[in-house]
């Protein structure tokens with residue numbers, strides 16, 4: 001059976017309290033008993049000693065008057081004060097006893113008698129004399145010439161102590177029961193108070209869904225464990241909220257991006273239908289339609305790429321990739337385009353750098369960066385490529401003398417579908433996915449992608465990738 005934390009806390013609290021109280025009660029009673037016994041023993045001992053000196057004459061004869069306790073008190077000033085006194089002969093038979101014993105006598109066990117014969121004094125508690133237990137000291141009288149002449153027994157009723165211990169036990173039991181009741185109630189209440197934030201967290205977690213991710217747990221005490229738990233959960237909800245927003249934004253952007261070419265496509269088709277016999281019109285419309293289809297194709301391909309990369313982040317193929325080779329291939333690929341755009345493109349410096357990763361993706365990363373550099377650089381400009389090593393990382397730089405990027409756009413540059421100048425980018429083709437793909441590629445390889453730019457002067461994109469461990473050869 002599973003108990004709630006509140007029940008368990010209360011249970012432990014009460015159990016501990018009960019154990020402490022019982023332990024305290026037991027120690028207290030034991031100490032008190034010890035003190036009491038010591039006092040009683042001292043008292044009966046001293047009476048016994050005086051008895052020894054009183055009942056034996058200097059000649060060694062026993063002196064045993066009847067009612068001797070009264071005589072003791074009158075003539076010798078020994079206050080028997082309620083003590084039972086008994087004198088036994090060497091065989092253990094009573095020969096005299098104090099008047100308060102009346103018909104009773106203090107029994108002597110075999111062990112005690114043997115101890116007395118051997119000269120030892122014994123203290124014990126005897127229970128069958130009168131209503132209350134009696135503490136009894138048994139002391140032998142030994143003379144050098146005669147050996148054992150008598151045994152003196154002095155007993156003191158433990159009546160007072162018995163009463164005290166009864167009342168004490170009564171007080172303790174009542175006290176402990178009352179404490180348990182009070183402690184249970186207080187513990188139950190305190191546990192509820194301590195666990196209130198947990199109840200709040202549970203309540204909130206129960207009602208949170210995709211629609212109300214903006215809700216947060218009310219953190220009152222941030223310093224304690226529960227406070228930290230609450231803020232951790234808040235942070236987690238925060239991250240979820242952000243991811244949700246991004247996904248929503250992404251879906252909206254993707255639909256929008258696909259809708260534009262579809263609308264254009266529809267328009268073109270309608271023109272084509274209406275142009276009937278005009279071949280020239282028809283051709284124009286079809287050509288334009290093809291362009292839109294290419295555009296959609298491009299967007300969908302990029303979207304697929306991004307989706308794929310999200311999924312395969314962990315399982316990218318890993319092989320040695322010669323960056324210098326890839327860079328040269330990319331240069332060859334763009335040579336024609338650069339020439340047509342009136343842009344000078346060259347490799348400033350390069351070295352045989354090898355990284356470990358997916359050659360297709362790395363090639364795509366360079367493609368996108370060079371593609372952008374040419375797209376956003378006017379005629380007469382230059383695109384400069386370089387490859388090197390820095391802090392055991394491969395560094396690829398794509399630098400252009402193009403339009404540059406304003407400071408306020410830079411934080412969003414790598415976001416999906418982000419374009420600085422939407423109208424212009426549409427002319428040059430592109431959906432704002434290129435750089436987010438680049439960043440994704442760099443990061444999935446354990447690298448980074450950064451940009452430095454100045455409006456009107458140009459931009460530098462720097463990709464850093466971890467070097468492949470140098471092969472033993």
Ligand SMILES: Nc1ncnc2c1ncn2[C@@H]1O[C@H](COP(=O)(O)OP(=O)(O)O)[C@@H](O)[C@H]1O
Nearest residue numbers: 372373376404419420425430431432433434435
């Ligand atoms: N080399 C560059 N020079 C100036 N602006 C750039 C450069 N590269 C990218 N940008 C800006 O960043 C935006 C996002 O780039 P990208 O993700 O490749 O999208 P796309 O090229 O499809 O527009 C571009 O629209 C452009 O405004």
Ligand SMILES: [Mg+2]
Nearest residue numbers: 372430434435
């Ligand atoms: Mg691009």
